[in-house]
Amino acid sequence: MRDLKMKSADELKALSxxxxxxxxxxxxxxxIAHIGSDLSCLDILIALHFEIxxxxxxxxxxxxxxxxxxxxxxxxxxxxxxxxxxxxxxDGSRLGEHPxxxxxxxxxxxxxxxxxxxxxxxxxxxxxxNKEKGKxxxxxxxxxxxxxxxxxxxxxxxxxxxxxxxxxxxxNKWQAFDRTLLGEERIKEEFAAAGWNVVEIDGxxxxxxxxxxxxxxxxxxxxxxxxxxxxxxxxxEDRLESHYRPPTKEQIEEFDEEL
Amino acid sequence: xxxxAFAKSLLEIMDLERENKKNDTYLITxxxxxxxxxxxxxxxxxxxxxxxxxxxxMIGVSAGLALAGKKVFVYSIIPFLLYRPFEQVRNDICxxxxxxxLIGVGAGLAYSDAxxxxxxxxxxxxxxxxxxxTILSPSDPKEVEMFMKHLxxxxxxxxxxxxxxxxxxxxxxxxxxxIGKALRLRDGDKILIVSTGIMTRAAMALADMLDNDxxxxxxxxxxxxxxxxxxxxxxxxxxxxxxxxxxxxxGALFDKVASSITGIDSKVLKFSLPDEFVHIxxxxxxxxxxxxxxxxxxxxxIKEVIA
Ligand SMILES: [Mg+2]
Numbered sequence: 001m002r003d004l005k006m007k008s009a010d011e012l013k014a015l016s017x018x019x020x021x022x023x024x025x026x027x028x029x030x031x032i033a034h035i036g037s038d039l040s041c042l043d044i045l046i047a048l049h050f051e052i053x054x055x056x057x058x059x060x061x062x063x064x065x066x067x068x069x070x071x072x073x074x075x076x077x078x079x080x081x082x083x084x085x086x087x088x089x090x091d092g093s094r095l096g097e098h099p100x101x102x103x104x105x106x107x108x109x110x111x112x113x114x115x116x117x118x119x120x121x122x123x124x125x126x127x128x129x130n131k132e133k134g135k136x137x138x139x140x141x142x143x144x145x146x147x148x149x150x151x152x153x154x155x156x157x158x159x160x161x162x163x164x165x166x167x168x169x170x171x172n173k174w175q176a177f178d179r180t181l182l183g184e185e186r187i188k189e190e191f192a193a194a195g196w197n198v199v200e201i202d203g204x205x206x207x208x209x210x211x212x213x214x215x216x217x218x219x220x221x222x223x224x225x226x227x228x229x230x231x232x233x234x235x236x237e238d239r240l241e242s243h244y245r246p247p248t249k250e251q252i253e254e255f256d257e258e259l
Numbered sequence: 260x261x262x263x264a265f266a267k268s269l270l271e272i273m274d275l276e277r278e279n280k281k282n283d284t285y286l287i288t289x290x291x292x293x294x295x296x297x298x299x300x301x302x303x304x305x306x307x308x309x310x311x312x313x314x315x316x317m318i319g320v321s322a323g324l325a326l327a328g329k330k331v332f333v334y335s336i337i338p339f340l341l342y343r344p345f346e347q348v349r350n351d352i353c354x355x356x357x358x359x360x361l362i363g364v365g366a367g368l369a370y371s372d373a374x375x376x377x378x379x380x381x382x383x384x385x386x387x388x389x390x391x392x393t394i395l396s397p398s399d400p401k402e403v404e405m406f407m408k409h410l411x412x413x414x415x416x417x418x419x420x421x422x423x424x425x426x427x428x429x430x431x432x433x434x435x436x437x438i439g440k441a442l443r444l445r446d447g448d449k450i451l452i453v454s455t456g457i458m459t460r461a462a463m464a465l466a467d468m469l470d471n472d473x474x475x476x477x478x479x480x481x482x483x484x485x486x487x488x489x490x491x492x493x494x495x496x497x498x499x500x501x502x503x504x505x506x507x508x509x510g511a512l513f514d515k516v517a518s519s520i521t522g523i524d525s526k527v528l529k530f531s532l533p534d535e536f537v538h539i540x541x542x543x544x545x546x547x548x549x550x551x552x553x554x555x556x557x558x559x560x561i562k563e564v565i566a
Binding site: 101107108109110112114115117118119120121122123124125126127129130148149152153155156159160 | 282305306308310311313315316318319320321322323324325326327328329346347350351354355356
């Protein structure tokens with residue numbers, strides 16, 4: 001097990017503040033929805049892309065509505081260039097509200113829920129059968145665990161014991177028009193029964209996030225990340241509106257004041 | 260035996276890859292293949308996947324395999340290959356233009372006694388609606404073998420529809436088969452018959468009957484519905500008084516042929532399945548006859564039209 005680098009965790013926290021602000025501004029300017037879901041999974045994306053993943057690893061964003069959070073990370077990593085990033089929300093942009101085919105750093109264009117886990121399973125299976133190094137990470141929303149295709153993929157991974165696959169559920173307790181109808185307990189039970197290792201973390205605490213990725217696991221791993229919709233701006237937190245309404249100027253100021 | 264031709268060709272590809280120490284070609288099946296895929300399963304367990312009864316996941320996994328560089332063959336009965344996981348076919352495979360070959364069995368009325376749930380009478384229209392998807396509709400096992408050769412290094416998504424237990428037509432033009440090109444099976448200058456899939460056999464019999472009457476019939480087989488060979492059909496239709504389309508589907512072939520020859524002064528006659536569910540059971544020959552798709556029934560109809 002690697003040492004936890006406290007300095008690194010501090011850097012990640014600083015990065016988290018920077019990209020949160022960046023996302024608030026992007027959503028405010030572009031009027032694109034889903035800021036709430038971006039802010040609930042941002043810390044997981046940062047930990048994965050700046051701390052956990054190496055060249056042999058691959059990442060699938062199954063919850064495609066968090067595209068902007070991923071763009072902000074890919075932009076910070078210089079995978080998406082400034083011009084492309086600046087075009088977000090403008091006519092002719094290659095960056096969609098959900099990822100489009102052909103965007104740098106985007107493994108697969110998602111947006112319709114319930115696709116990512118199967119695709120990630122296929123990539124991971126190919127790796128394992130080729131005896132290649134690396135893991136495949138896939139980020140799911142808690143809502144999309146209701147999709148039959150997610151459950152099909154869950155069972156496929158369990159049956160085939162695909163150990164190089166790590167799925168993370170962004171458990172922000174909301175879906176588009178309700179509290180999650182299939183609750184966290186049920187999600188954990190389903191995956192555990194299908195042969196997955198199920199662990200839980202605080203999805204906004206970098207030490208907790210990094211520790212779980214470093215731990216040894218015997219089989220496909222499901223990480224249930226407890227997160228907060230709209231995390232970082234009190235008036236947006238845990239409110240369904242932040243799934244739809246872009247942040248106002250006042251909310252951006254609120255974010256600045258809370259820091 | 261189209262299925263056996265497919266399985267045999269795939270086994271040869273996998274055997275050859277193993278000799279060359281490659282590991283590219285995968286078969287993923289939706290729990291089907293009894294008495295057909297056993298040799299693949301036994302000799303290439305590392306490249307065989309039974310996805311079980313979960314077709315959406317099967318298609319998603321095949322997209323993942325292709326993203327990781329694999330050439331993937333997916334096999335199921337057409338409704339479970341194309342309709343059940345339609346969005347995975349559209350988004351994961353076709354949108355990403357991945358080299359996944361969707362091999363569907365039971366084209367047209369092949370599973371006639373299994374009922375409408377198993378009858379993909381509208382498959383060509385459904386498949387035609389998706390961008391990037393090449394649609395292959397071979398007429399016999401030898402054509403399947405030819406396509407398997409062409410597919411080895413094909414870089415795009417493919418849907419190939421197989422029927423069931425058809426023997427070879429022995430039309431003698433197998434070596435001329437090219438994906439995307441219409442295949443001229445016989446020459447003539449009065450009537451043009453355009454056929455696809457297993458209906459090519461009936462088309463050839465029909466052409467014989469019309470020739471006996473001094474009809475002079477040209478037969479063009481459309482084994483690739485998409486991309487459609489418009490130029491070949493336009494030039495074949497030039498100067499013909501009658502163009503006949505024959506398909507075991509609901510009019511996808513007719514639509515393409517009719518739209519390609521709007522500038523040509525010839526009658527177009529459509530032989531296809533009706534746009535309706537099938538509420539009766541019976542053999543394929545029985546149903547084809549009921550829908551007027553035997554050579555004899557089509558001959559009578561054409562005689563009426565040209566009288
Ligand atoms: Mg949610």
